[in-house]
Amino acid sequence: MNLLAQLHACLLGGAVGDSLGLPFEGLPARRARRWAHGALRQRFLLGRGMVSDDTDHTVFVAQALLRSAGDVDVFRRVLAWRLRWWLLSLPAGIGLGTLRGILKLWLGLRPSGVRSAGNGPAMRAALIGCRFAYDSAARRTHVAASALLTHTDPRALAGALAIAEAAARISCGQWRQRPDPAEFAQVLTGVSENAQWRALQPVLAEACASAQPTQRLREALGLQRGVPGFALHSVPFALLAWYEGHGDYAQTLQLCVDAGGDVDTNAAMAGALAALVCGVDGIPPQWRERLLDWPHGTGYLQRLAAALADPQESCATNFSAGLFLRSPLFLAAVLCHGLRRLLPPY
Template sequence: MKRKLLAKIEGGLWGLLVGDAVGVPYEFHPARELPPREQIDMFPPPGFSRSYAHVPCGTWSDDGAQALCLTESLIERREWDPYNFSRKLLAWASRGYLAADGKVFDIGIQTGEALRRLSAGATPYESGLAGERNNGNGGLMRSLPLALLLEGSDARLVAVAHEQCAITHAHPRSQVCCALYCLWARRELDGVDGAWERATADLEALYANSPVHLRELREVVLPTAEQTPGGTGYVVDALHSARAACAETSYRNVVIAAVALGNDTDTTACLAGGIAGIRFGRTGIPPEWRENLRGRHILDEVLVRLRKLPTFA
């Protein structure tokens, strides 16, 4: 049982990093400007004007690096520690900690402002931006390691998902999206049929005594499922875009479907790829994508430390 769980967790980490890396060259392009689906790959077809032309294909972005920061913090502390995690985020932003090449080539506006506040002395409980317009997907994109590694009840997972998100994105809507994604991933880890629907129902119940979060869930987050996903950086659309991509039946097709939505392609593919990695495992990821993932030694070192945790010993 431990071995099976570990394989799913490792699949999730591989899945989010590979999905992120596949999506990077296509970021900022609307769907109409992308190659046909059969040509979307880690290496775009000749002639495609890829984003970050100076960044080699196969490189994960800020999404993957921040998710690794969270993973490392959870392994190191064996518990949620917002101060430890915040220090790792600052190390990433300042010196490329856990970036594939030790270089930061992308950072969201809201995340950058929150990290500047942290650097100036704000606590993790004070640094996040909480306005209506501060609902980008920067807190969501890195949240999967909580579902993979945080032990305890669903209520604990939801509370920590809120805290993790709020370090940069403190609006309740962003917190709800993080909580729902983490519960969805936990249900996938558990092998539950209808994992999304189960997570949604469970989150509604958990929000019984949290009217602000319940209102955001019922009136904003869930109704958006009726709209066509656009792969944008808006946190609610990012979540539903990932869910739509996960309707595919293989890891490759999930990631390609995520990228094909256009716009914030690396984040959509990171979110969807993490779920698909849990479902299909590391071996379900195309071998050529795994082999061409840059910075694999960083992931390998993280996984060595993960396997030594008492949970898997």
């Protein structure tokens, strides 16, 4: 794939994964599997898919990359304002760490990030890895700038750097084939000096060498009931879902849904990586067609990819006021899903 195809696959793969995982958000693994009876499909709103903060934040990263043209200080400033305005749209399901971080941004407090090891930074990191696949210094500085706006915990930063590193290695061709388990674990845990993050290396290597990597990881980390948004759980799981389903987008997403927990974020991260291997055409057509979100729909994602790949291409990079109209509809759908969960299957 050329750069345009890679960027488009990364953006769309993450968004489709987000939309497929969203209806299962927060469900225990057993109940998620019962809800997903039959073929996996979008079911958030009248058989169609909407996206959550995972895709919104990735869009903001893309807009900041376009505005900054490689200047990390401008990137940080633009992304910070996107997050501020996004909070005013009253998004549903915002993580506590991200909420506190953006409130500190509005108050002008520094550092704005809070001591949280959530997966917020990781969910917006794949695009940075894809965009700077051949520039490790720019990749690390942009990931750090994005992460520290909301999360200062080194475990959150480590998770974001790992997602970006995986995306970069796929994009530059090193991991177009499934990597060796030992190499895979060593590269990903080597992105950070954090002791807890590095302690995952033997766990990842052993899981990757098994017949069912995601199942083995969940057993090792005690995640049989679901995979939460904790960076030391969510990010390794998403990476292993990509590893186990390597080249098969549908299988990768099915693994994320079946595991329960923070399904939309796990599916968004794994989906972005999976699409970098299989391309846009590897995403089942019915899933692409049923993603009918606005203003961050499939058409806009394609325009963003084109502008990132070619500076001559034009694309709107302002914060979309349409999010102020979309948020009430999204919240209403979330509430309907919450009521539906009071009923079987349990």
